[in-house]
Amino acid sequence: MKIATWNINGIKARLETVQTWLGSASPDIACFQEIKSVDEGFPAEIFEEIGYNVAVHGQKGFNGVAILSKLPFDEVIRGLPGDPDDAQSRYIEGVFSVPSGVVRVVDIYLPNGNPTDSEKFPYKLAWMERLKARVKELLSYEEPFVIAGDYNVIPTPEDVYDPAAWISDALFRPETRAQYQKLVNLGLTDAFRACHDEPHQFTFWDYQAGAWQKNHGIRIDHLLLSPQAADRLVSCDIDAEPRGWEKPSDHVPVVMELAV
DNA sequence: ATGTCACCTGCGAGGTGA
Numbered sequence: 001m002k003i004a005t006w007n008i009n010g011i012k013a014r015l016e017t018v019q020t021w022l023g024s025a026s027p028d029i030a031c032f033q034e035i036k037s038v039d040e041g042f043p044a045e046i047f048e049e050i051g052y053n054v055a056v057h058g059q060k061g062f063n064g065v066a067i068l069s070k071l072p073f074d075e076v077i078r079g080l081p082g083d084p085d086d087a088q089s090r091y092i093e094g095v096f097s098v099p100s101g102v103v104r105v106v107d108i109y110l111p112n113g114n115p116t117d118s119e120k121f122p123y124k125l126a127w128m129e130r131l132k133a134r135v136k137e138l139l140s141y142e143e144p145f146v147i148a149g150d151y152n153v154i155p156t157p158e159d160v161y162d163p164a165a166w167i168s169d170a171l172f173r174p175e176t177r178a179q180y181q182k183l184v185n186l187g188l189t190d191a192f193r194a195c196h197d198e199p200h201q202f203t204f205w206d207y208q209a210g211a212w213q214k215n216h217g218i219r220i221d222h223l224l225l226s227p228q229a230a231d232r233l234v235s236c237d238i239d240a241e242p243r244g245w246e247k248p249s250d251h252v253p254v255v256m257e258l259a260v
Numbered sequence: 261a262t263g264t265c266a267c268c269t270g271c272g273a274g275g276t277g278a
Contacts, residue, residue: 034278062277
């Protein structure tokens with residue numbers, strides 16, 4: 001089965017682009033971030049007409065995540081556990097039955113964290129700590145799962161066109177990378193890096209300063225796999241093409257194939 | 261490069277977030 005992640009940067013502004021991409025890529029499951037819409041504003045019917053089940057965790061104006069799936073949802077969980085006061089919609093889980101058993105797909109929009117001298121940076125690090133706790137719990141089930149999304153983390157200097165330019169940014173700060181590494185060290189596999197070792201493979205190019213034309217990108221959209229999912233990994237690729245389309249998102253889809 | 265884009269309020273253009 002094909003599982004994709006894509007920060008679409010607003011469903012209202014991106015509906016046509018998303019429809020075009022779904023038509024050609026035809027993922028079995030698509031995890032979207034930054035839908036920037038409340039649940040009722042997300043055009044679920046349009047996706048249902050082309051064969052998808054839809055689960056949304058939206059928010060007015062900002063953030064928001066949604067999972068589209070050709071398989072029916074056995075279960076949906078909305079919100080990252082660990083802080084009942086957190087009102088930001090950045091987390092949704094779906095559980096699916098497959099021939100080999102069950103697959104859980106977690107869709108995250110990890111906080112950006114800039115500026116780093118504001119409350120946003122500690123919020124990011126605390127959110128990552130909560131994610132680690134949830135992952136520990138999921139690992140105890142010993143089932144295949146995928147955590148897909150916009151991590152807002154540049155894992156290594158190989159994943160940015162100019163490391164020096166990003167060193168003080170919340171996406172590349174040592175604290176951020178260390179916290180991400182702790183998460184991976186629980187026993188997760190970066191699906192893209194398991195399939196590709198070439199540097200400078202990017203998933204985001206800023207709208208500003210001709211970043212796309214100069215290939216000034218960063219790799220911040222990831223699919224992390226549990227051991228049981230990693231055993232079933234077939235391929236993982238970045239689809240950079242939509243970044244060159246009319247009215248693009250600043251992120252592009254990452255697509256993996258899982259043998260189920 | 262102070263560079264662009266999306267969304268909100270609310271009807272014009274500035275504020276927020278990325």
